[in-house]
Amino acid sequence: AQSVAQPEDQVNVAEGNPLTVKCTYSVSGNPYLFWYVQYPNRGLQFLLKYITGDNLVKGSYGFEAEFNKSQTSFHLKKPSALVSDSALYFCAVPLDYKLSFGAGTTVTVRA
Amino acid sequence: EPEVTQTPSHQVTQMGQEVILRCVPISNHLYFYWYRQILGQKVEFLVSFYNNEISEKSEIFDDQFSVERPDGSNFTLKIRSTKLEDSAMYFCASSEGYPARTFGSGTRLTVV
Structure with a gap:
């Protein structure tokens, strides 16, 4: 069955540092x-998607994700995190x- | 940018009561969905709706649940007799096709 896994429940980083949120499929x-983000008391907001093409996908709010077929991963990244990036992040696959x-x-x- | 609109944002209801959660999908979208998220847990699929009928539903979507598109613009989720465990955030979503979809901001349902 199609599924995704996020191996980390929590990620803590200092503002300005790189942020990586892991997803394997x-x-x-x-x-x-897909990657979605949920800010506190808010709905799900679409960040980015990989359909085909370039392995590096750029999305909203400065996020990007790298599709890696050999590692079956689709990790979300941001080079310099902001305090406002604090949220709940979901990886998703259509089924x-x-x-x-x-x-x-x-x-x-x-901060 | 077009949005999926959900009302109300928060609803409190007594156990055993019926609730109707309302959604206005994006106007040219053809596929409609309901998901729910129990506090602190993952987002779970409930039901998808296309061409005026349910196309897929999960095990959660039992006889207590129903969906309707009563007037060509609204898309509703009805829970006939709410239980405490129905307390969750309910998200409506719509899409033109496969696979992307746009989510609403959710209705937080609290059953007391």
Whole structure:
């Protein structure tokens, strides 16, 4: 079955430092992969997606993600984190009509 | 940018009562979805809806749940007799097709 896994429940970084949120996938064929962010008491906001093409995908708010087929990973990255990036991040993969989400990673960026 | 709108943002209801959660999808979208997120847990798929019928539903979506598109613009989720464990954030989403979709900001349902 198509699924994604987020191995880290929490990631803590200092403002200005690089941020990486990990996601690995188990997908047959060519995967579609998504990242969403949920700010406190807010809905899910789309960050970026990988459909095909360049392995490095650029998205909203300065985020990017690298698709790595050999490692079956799609890690989310930001070169310099901001305190306002503190949120819950979800990796997702489409499965038939639905999106299957990872368990989520809580990112805390300290000033 | 077009948005998916959900109302109310927060609803409190007594156990056993019926609730209707409302959503206005993006106007040219054809596929509609409901998801839920119990506090601190992952986002779970409930149901997808296309061409005026359910296209897929999860095990969570039992006989207590129903969806409707009553007037061509609204998309509703009804829970007939709420239970404490129905307390969650409910997200509506819509899409033109596969695979991306746009989510609303959610309705927080609290069953007391």
